[in-house]
Amino acid sequence: MRFAQARVRALDLAHEVAAAGVDVLAVRDVLGRFTLIVDDRTQPLPPALESLEDDYGPRLARKLGRYAADRSLMRASGLFSADGLLDSERAVRDPERPAGRVRILDNTVVGEDWAQVSTPAPEADGSRTHRTALYGFKGGVGRSTATAVLARHLADQGHIVLVVDLDLESPGVGPLVAAGTELPPHGIIDQLVESAVDNADGLELVVRTGYEPRGGRGELWVAPARGRGMPGLPYAYVDKLNRVYADVPGADFADRLERAVRACEDAVARDGDSGRRPDVVLLDSRAGIHDIAAVTISRLCDLALLFGTDNAQTWEGYGDLFEAWLLSGQAPAIREKLRMVASMVPDSPLRPRDAYLQSFREHAWESFSLLYDDDVPDPETNELDLDTFSPFLEDEAAPHHPIPILFDPGLVGLDAVSVPGWQDRAFVQAAYRDFLPTATLLITADPQSSEGPR
Structure with missing residues (x-):
């Protein structure tokens, strides 16, 4: 047994x-x-x-x-x-x-939040900040770079955008988005540690970056995982990380993480010139099957972009994750806010882009079939249930249908922190030409999102 x-x-x-x-x-x-x-x-x-x-x-x-x-x-x-x-x-x-x-x-000891689903609550005036999680089962798939590119693109569209770095074990998107701006003294790690002892008031968690959006109406803010620290004091990041996941009475990790994201959103409204909350929050989640990803996808976001490459490790990993949602009974509440992203898509004589994406789509559809309903007629009426969620293979709006990000050698080793204007390079624009408009449409057209720039 x-x-x-x-x-x-x-x-x-x-x-x-x-x-x-x-x-x-x-x-x-x-x-x-x-x-x-x-x-x-x-x-x-x-x-x-x-x-x-x-x-x-x-x-x-x-x-x-x-x-x-x-x-x-x-x-x-x-x-x-x-x-x-x-x-x-x-x-x-x-x-x-x-x-x-x-x-x-x-x-369970960990991962319990994979089975707990909630939706971010609206503000008192009925508006809603749209939260998008960017997640990959495995690291090294370009998730953080895609977060930075998407954040700039949304700011160019006139949105107030906040990027929150939730990859506590491997922080990086903070400096990437900050574009040379000095990071705030505190990071998400400080909010999580201090809130466990009811001591989080007054933390400086966000900063408006030096990026100047086209059009002039947008803003780009960042909440890093690791702040710059206080003068003369050690930051002790590892010591904080060793304590961050502890559950304490009245302040379990999932609740603290949710409050941390909201505290960052509140700080944008408090510190910004317009007094507006973010229109869009991008949550750069930790890779793997981990409590941070569990809380981020299940409880915090409206849309989850799932990054992957077309290989056995990707599909075995997502298959295990989807099976957990199925067995927990939460698949119907989660599946429609998911969307696959095919990252680092090749385009060469040995593996043409279209053939790669077709293979990716087929494997994704096989994995997602765990979350989809059985499309079979009612045995008594011989009619299909209209409420059945069972997308077909070529359905371009289905969760399994990949949004491509093309591979380009120029992206390997790109020093995006210190190279100004890197996102305008031709090879960067070419790599993200399908991802940016599609992701933007999913975020701004979501019926639960805010109404965009106000």
């Missing part, structure tokens, strides 16, 4: 119990062990389950082996905290059998 088998067997038995006419909650602890809780709070169990513990308890223990909890089968009426478990918002329907009476409550 191994970890993955335990879930299948536990849920099979849970559905067998539920078939007698009761609701069942399958609780998995942080080690992967299962307990089945049968809901008898409002009415007694049906006759078929009168000997519930004797009939099903030993079977569950045998089936699960080491992955059976010490008390693997329990009645809700015998629990002191049954309501807290059975009424938890984190308990979701079994995605494999959503019409059944079985729900799952998964407890």
Whole structure:
């Protein structure tokens, strides 16, 4: 009996119990062990389950082996905290059998926010800052450079743009966007550490960059992961990083990260000449399956641009991530705000651009099929459900359809921090010619976004 088998067997038995006419909650602890809780709070169990513990308890223990909890089968009426478990918002329907009476409550050490979805709240006047996350399963795909290019492009369109560097383990987009402007004394790392002890008031987190947008109406701001520090004091970045993910009562990491982004948005309105909040926030997320990416994609953003190259590592990684969303029951809430970005697209006789993008699209579609609905007719009416989300392979508006960024040798080793006007170089413009207008349209046309420049 191994970890993955335990879930299948536990849920099979849970559905067998539920078939007698009761609701069942399958609780998995942080080690992967299962307990089945049968809901008898409002009415007694049906006759078929009168000997519930004797009939099903030993079977569950045998089936699960080491992955059976010490008390693997329990009645809700015998629990002191049954309501807290059975009424938890984190308990979701079994995605494999959503019409059944079985729900799952998964407890994890990290990554729990992959299964918690929320939408940024509107301001008091009804306006909304649009947040876009830029994420890659693997690093080295040009995500931070694309963030800087997109930020400048949006500012040129007249938007107030804020770039927030959330790649705490490998900060870099801050200096890249700042364009030589002195960074603020504090960074996102300081906000996260200080807020854990209720000491974040007065931090200087953002700075307006020296970039002068075309048209004159836009603004470009940056909130770096690492600030410049205070005179005469060590910055102690690693010491802060070693403490940043700690959950403390009333200030868990996910909530602190959300408050950090909002604090940066508030600072733009407070420190800017116009008193306006950002129209667009670009969140440069850490790569990999990590708590920062979990919170950023699931809770903080309206749109998530997923970067990747067409290789087995990319599709295996995204496949694991999509499977986690599917099993958590959160796929419907997340999938429509995703969009793939094909980065470093080659165009050579050995691998022509169009053939590469077709291969990328096919592999992306295979991966995203985990999140899409089955496009099958209703067995009774023989008609398709109009609410089904099942994009076809060539659907250009589908999450799996790639937005290309072309590879150019000039981008390798480009010193974008110290070379002024680098974004206007011909090879840079050529590389991003499809990405910039498409990403801009997705951001500005989103029905949940703000109305753009005011």
